[in-house]
Every structure is written in C-alpha cells, then in structure tokens.
Amino acid sequence: MNYGKQEKYLRRSRIWTMVAVVIVLVVSWMCLHAAAAAISRSTLIVFVLVVAALSASLLYTPDYLQLTVNPEKRWRWQVKIRWRIIAAVLVLGMIMPSGNHDRSIAVTSAVCLALVNLAAAKLVRGRYFALYFLLTDFLIVSTFSDSHSGFLLPVLWLAAMFHLFIVSYDRRPWLGMGILVPFIYLLASFRPPNESRSLHYSAAALVAVVALGSFLLVARAQTQHRQNLDAAMRELREFTSYSEWRVRRLWSTSNQELAKNWEAAAIPENDSERITQWYRDNSELYMFAISAYNLEYKRIISNLKVLRYAKGACLDYGAGNGELVLEMARNGHPAAYYDVDGVSKKFAQYRAEQQVLDVKFASSKEDLQKIVQERRLDTIFSFDVLEHLPDLAGELSFLSSLLNPGGLMMFDLPAGSTKAHPMHLNHNLDFRAHLRSRGMEEKRNLLQKLPFWKQEKYVFIRQAEANQETQGLSGSPLRGEPSR
Structure with a gap:
C-alpha cells in the first residue's frame, strides 16, 4: 500500500x-x-x-x-x-x-x-x-x-x-x-x-x-x-497463485482459523520452542489476517501517524507482511525486518523485490545483531507482537540494547488472552520500571491516543547517558505473531 x-x-x-x-x-x-x-x-x-x-x-x-x-x-x-x-x-x-x-x-x-x-x-x-x-x-x-x-x-x-x-x-x-x-x-x-x-x-x-x-x-x-483492495488482492494472487474466491475466503476466516488452531495445540505459555513452531506453521493464515487488517481505516490512520515518528535507521520487530518496514524504506530510511521465518516473511521479501526497496531481513537474533553492527538503530516499532512473547523482559532488554542514544522505541501491549485472540499471553511485568532500569525514558506526551485505538501505544527514548555495557544483547528468540 x-x-x-x-x-x-x-x-x-x-x-x-x-x-x-x-x-x-x-x-x-x-x-x-x-x-x-x-x-x-x-x-x-x-x-x-x-x-x-x-x-x-x-x-x-x-x-x-x-x-x-x-x-x-x-x-x-x-x-x-x-x-x-x-x-x-x-x-x-x-x-x-x-x-x-x-x-x-x-x-x-x-x-x-x-x-x-x-x-x-x-x-x-x-x-x-x-x-x-x-x-x-x-x-x-x-x-x-x-x-x-x-x-x-x-x-x-x-x-x-x-x-x-x-x-x-x-x-x-x-x-x-x-x-x-x-x-x-x-x-x-x-x-x-x-x-x-x-x-x-x-x-x-x-x-x-x-x-x-x-x-x-x-x-x-x-x-x-x-x-486498496484490488492492489492487495493482486499482490496476494501473484504470490500464492490462489483464486480471487480463495483469497477473499481466507481474508474473512483466517482469524477464526488461527484461534481454533491455537486452542487445539494447547501449548503452555512458557514453552518457547513450541510457540515459535506454531507461529511458523500458521504464518500463511497470519499473512491473510494481516493483509485484511491493514485494509481497515483505523489501521491506515494508525500506520500513517506512527510513520511520522520514524527517523534514521529503523527496525520493525515482528514485521509480518512488511507494511511498515516497506514504507520506511520507500521514505529513504535504512530499514530492517525481523520476524519468524515463515510464509509472511517470504511475502514481505517478495513485496520488497517487486517494489525495488532495500530492506534487510532477519529471523534470528544473531542475524539482527549483524545488521545492527553495521548501523545501530534510531527507531524500533513493535505492534501487535509483544503480547505473543513468553519472555517479555528479555525481549524489551534486547530491543533497548539495539538503540542509539536518543533512539525511539514504540510498541503496544494488549492485556491478556481474549476469545478472538486466545494466543495473547498474560504478562505481569512492570515494563515501565524494567525499561527505566535499562536506560529508557518514557515520553507519554509524544504520541497522542488515536481515534478508535483500544490499546495504548507506548513510547520510550534511550537516554544518552545510559551505560551501553549494562544493556546486554540477551533475550529470548522471537516467539511472536507477525505485526498486523
């Protein structure tokens, strides 16, 4: 788009x-x-x-x-x-x-x-x-x-x-x-x-x-x-070779299928390996769910406002179909994509190739660290992702360690499991205190709540005086859903 x-x-x-x-x-x-x-x-x-x-x-x-x-x-x-x-x-x-x-x-x-x-x-x-x-x-x-x-x-x-x-x-x-x-x-x-x-x-x-x-x-x-609908349909049909009827059906039913598949899998919330594999196995359904979600008015408005805060080198953590990272690359930012290695990642790579955009792709922490070693990050976005990760503290520590002093991290964190999204995990971590201990300062007045948003977006800035050596690069592998 x-x-x-x-x-x-x-x-x-x-x-x-x-x-x-x-x-x-x-x-x-x-x-x-x-x-x-x-x-x-x-x-x-x-x-x-x-x-x-x-x-x-x-x-x-x-x-x-x-x-x-x-x-x-x-x-x-x-x-x-x-x-x-x-x-x-x-x-x-x-x-x-x-x-x-x-x-x-x-x-x-x-x-x-x-x-x-x-x-x-x-x-x-x-x-x-x-x-x-x-x-x-x-x-x-x-x-x-x-x-x-x-x-x-x-x-x-x-x-x-x-x-x-x-x-x-x-x-x-x-x-x-x-x-x-x-x-x-x-x-x-x-x-x-x-x-x-x-x-x-x-x-x-x-x-x-x-x-x-x-x-x-x-x-x-x-x-x-x-x-917008025709452009999304054309991309998906060219990538999957599916009929228009099948694409429309998957647009309408993918979220329900994902909920059924998660409940049938009965994976414990602390089983990181099985959770990662589940997201990899279901990444095609997520590709269609994300595509449908990105066609909605409220998501378009949300993405437009979020993109205004992109500066310098950018990372979309849990990037899904690449909606944000492709736009950041189109706007001239050095852009990095991170998500599980599944169909949605392949679709994002296909879109980047078709649009002739320079995006660096990673599906492991090691690959992402190599990208960051070339140029540390100034902006990290992570939306509709962290509620799927078992080790929230480790993920936030890892993300904060990738930022330059003065760098911005923006994310959301919906609260717990719902009937429509049973794969959302329940986190009791005081993430504000945790990020402050990692040299991050919250900027509550930087991003106003958007119309129709049910969950708040959080914005943290890495303090210039933070001790780089204490941040570490530890953290669990990504166990999340592609960003919608």
Missing part, C-alpha cells in the same frame, strides 16, 4: 466531510429559523438530534470505516454509532423537566439502549439487522413527535438512515440516492397544516443535502477502498 496516496486522500476527504457538515448545519439553522414559531420544545429537541445524527453519519460513513473485507465489521461500526446517538437521547431525556412526555422519552431511549447492548452481538450475524435499527430509530423519534410535526420527523429519520445504510453497505451508492429522490419530491410536495408547512419544506431540503453529501463522500471512499 502506498501510504503517500492514502494520506492525500484522507486529507482531502476530511476537508470535504467538514464542508458537508457545515452545509448541513447551515441548512438546519435556516430550517429552525423558518419554523421557530410553529414548533414545540419536543419537536425542536428531536430536530436538533436528527441534525446531530446526520452530521455524525457524514463524519463516520466516509473513508474506510464500513469498507473492510470483513462484512461483520461494517455492522459493528453501525452498532457503535447508533449506540452513541441513542445514549445522547437518553442523557437529554434524563436532564429535561420530568413531564409525562419527557419521561416517556427517557424510558424509550433507555429501552432502545438496552436492546442495542443485549441484541447486537446476536443480530450482527443476522439477516434482518437493518430492520432492527429502523425499528429502534422509529421508536425514539416517534416518542418525540407531537401534533405539530405529525409523522414528519419519524419518516424523515427513517428515510435518511435508510439512505445511509444503503450507501454504507452496498457498493452502488447511486442506488440509495435513487431511492431517496422520489421521497424528497413527495415530502416537498405534501400539503401539511399551515403551521408546519415551512418545517416540511425545510426538512425536505435537509434530507436532500445529506443524501447528496453522503452519496458523494461515500462514492469517493468506495473508489479509494476498491483501489
């Missing part, structure tokens, strides 16, 4: 998204100004919530959020967005004066919020997931509606959400636009009571603006994502 192109696209996308949100807010203000005398407090509140929801949809729908190789993840993002919107309705309902109508708002919101939490895990794999969302949306907005707005706001909400569902799920965003155009025309042509006519016309304009904006933004996002 060419991250320079990704950064240009994302920069332009943010600009156009903010322009779309500003337009929605301006149209909304005009709507409220035109109909201020004819609407009640409840109608005003729900109208503001609709505007907030539509603005959030414009911010969340573009880019790659719901454009992954895993269809379930599209639904998960939909769940998160709706959960936040419903939670906002609930909070507003609770702080409002406790009239009968206001209490019903809070109760309905609380019920919908509970339904999302309880049913989402099951419904995310169901066929009627979209109908569930439409039902909860209808209940919320209907509760707010009064005699002035009638059926307008529930229908408005449903139409807008249905359109956003179509453009986020389907590869043909024009379909959602085409379905919505007749509705906009009918809404604008409808003859409501005089006191709410201006609100009807304004609402039709608002739906039209949001529909057009989301259509254009999602169309751009789908084009960019399709280019």
